[in-house]
Amino acid sequence: MKTLIINAHPDFNNENSFSYKLQELFLRKYKETFSNDTPEILNLHAIDLPRIDTTQLLNIWDKQQTGKTMTEEEQHMSEITNNLLFQFKSFHRIVIISPLHNFNVTSQLKDYIDNILIARQTFKYTSEGSVGLMTDNYKALYLQASGSIYTNDDRYTALDFSYNYLKAMFEDIMAFDTFYIARAQGTAILTEETVLQNAEHDLDQVFNAFYNL
Structure with a gap:
């Protein structure tokens, strides 16, 4: 199954980070299941991402809508965005x-x-509200590392804005079939062994459904 891994850790090569360990955990399980395939990995901190800024995406979008000529730098940023979008839509x-x-x-x-x-491209506006366009068996899995624990139904549970935000963007806005999560949580208070055991259990719970196995 074609899989795109998007690594958002600032120090993505740091083998001591739990994000790195999560990636290795996923890759081992993936290789056991799909021995002839290799996921594509996009390290976000290894590329220059255009931002919503008056000198970047906002200016580019305005010029695209009005037909104005873009500078060479703006054309380069537009190409980056187009390539990222094409890559994203190519992986289910x-x-x-x-x-x-x-x-x-x-x-x-x-x-x-x-x-x-x-x-x-990934959603559209209608008179009844936005409608997602990623409807052809697209699924997403979020591997999250956190210092605290967010599944104890306490004050921290409601503070996990990242999960709520991503789930809404993928499921509600883009219409992905499902948005899964596996957590390496409590890294600041639990032993590494416990954190990774719990993370592996989380991953085992969702992996087969993620790949329709």
Whole structure:
């Protein structure tokens, strides 16, 4: 199954990070299941992501709508966005790997979402509201690392804005079939062994459904 891994960790090569360990955990399980396939990995902090800014995406979108000529730099940024969008739509299984930053997605991951959440491409506006266009058996899996625990139904549960945001964007806006999550949580308070055992259990619970196995 064609799978795109989107790694949003700022230090994505750091083998000591739990995001890295989550990625390795997923890759091992993937290789056991799909021995002849290899997922494509996109490290967001290894590329220059265009941002919603008056000198970047806002200016590019305005020029595209008005037919104005873009500068060479703007054409380059537009090409980056187009390539990211094409890549995103080409994979029916999306895996997002990211730490939780101040209860939300990393800034680079938000920038990435802004590059692929494009009207008439991944969703469209109608008189009854927006409608998702990613309806052909698309699924997403979020592998999240967090210092605290967010599944104890306490004050922290409602503060996991990253999960709520991503689930809404993928399921409600783009119409992905399902948005799954597996967590390496409590990294600041539990032993590494416990965190990874729990994460592997989480992944085992959703992996088969994620791939329709």
